[in-house]
Amino acid sequence: MAVSSAYPVQLDIDSPLEVARWRPLVQWFLAIPHLIVLSVMNGVLEVLAFVSFFAILFTGNIPAGIFDFMATILRYQWRVYSYSGFLREPYPPFDFTSSNLDPGVDPARFSIERPEHLSRGLIFVKWLLLIPQFIVLMLLFIAVFFVYIAAFFAVLFTGRWPEGMRNFVIGAFRWSIRASAYLFLMTDQYPPFSLEP
Numbered sequence: 263m264a265v266s267s268a269y270p271v272q273l274d275i276d277s278p279l280e281v282a283r284w285r286p287l288v289q290w291f292l293a294i295p296h297l298i299v300l301s302v303m304n305g306v307l308e309v310l311a312f313v314s315f316f317a318i319l320f321t322g323n324i325p326a327g328i329f330d331f332m333a334t335i336l337r338y339q340w341r342v343y344s345y346s347g348f349l350r351e352p353y354p355p356f357d358f359t360s361s362n363l364d365p366g367v368d369p370a371r372f373s374i375e376r377p378e379h380l381s382r383g384l385i386f387v388k389w390l391l392l393i394p395q396f397i398v399l400m401l402l403f404i405a406v407f408f409v410y411i412a413a414f415f416a417v418l419f420t421g422r423w424p425e426g427m428r429n430f431v432i433g434a435f436r437w438s439i440r441a442s443a444y445l446f447l448m449t450d451q452y453p454p455f456s457l458e459p
Contacts, residue, residue: 271373
C-alpha cells in the first residue's frame with residue numbers, strides 16, 4: 263500500500279461488511295494469542311520510542327531498521343484490533359516482516375512514510391501537543407464502545423456490519439494510530455482531527 267501525500271500515516275481495511283453471525287461471540291476469544299503477543303510488542307514499541315528519542319536528538323532521524331520495526335508493531339496492532347473487533351474474518355498472521363509500507367498480505371493495512379528528517383525540538387513537546395487529541399480520542403472511544411454494542415447485535419442478527427458504524431470504528435482506530443505514530447516520534451506532521459483516510 264503506497265502512502266498518500268495527504269498524511270504520512272495511512273490505515274484502512276479491505277474486508278466485506280458481511281461477517282459470520284457467530285464471530286462477535288467468540289472472535290475476541292480466538293484473538294487471545296495475538297493479544298498476548300501484542301502486549302509484549304507494545305512494550306518493545308515503547309523501548310524503541312525511547313531509543314528513537316536519542317537517535318533523533320543526536321542525528322535528526324530514526325535509523326531505518328528501528329523505524330520499520332516500529333511501523334511493523336503498529337501494523338500488527340491494527341491487524342489484531344481489527345480481528346478481535348470482528349471487523350474482518352481472516353485470522354491475522356503472526357507476521358513481523360519489518361517494513362514501513364504494508365506488504366499487502368492481510369486485509370488490515372497500515373503504512374507510514376519514513377521522513378527524511380525529524381525535528382530535534384519537537385521530541386520534547388510532542389506528548390504535550392497531543393493532549394487535545396487524547397481528550398477527543400477518549401470521548402470518541404466512549405462512542406466507539408456504544409457503536410460496538412449496537413454492531414454486536416447487528417452482526418449477530420443480520421450477519422452484516424452497518425456501513426456507517428463500521429466506517430466510524432475504522433476512522434476512530436485510524437485517528438488513534440496516527441496519534442500513536444506522532445507520540446512515538448515517527449512523524450512531525452500533527453495528526454488531523456479527522457476520521458477520514
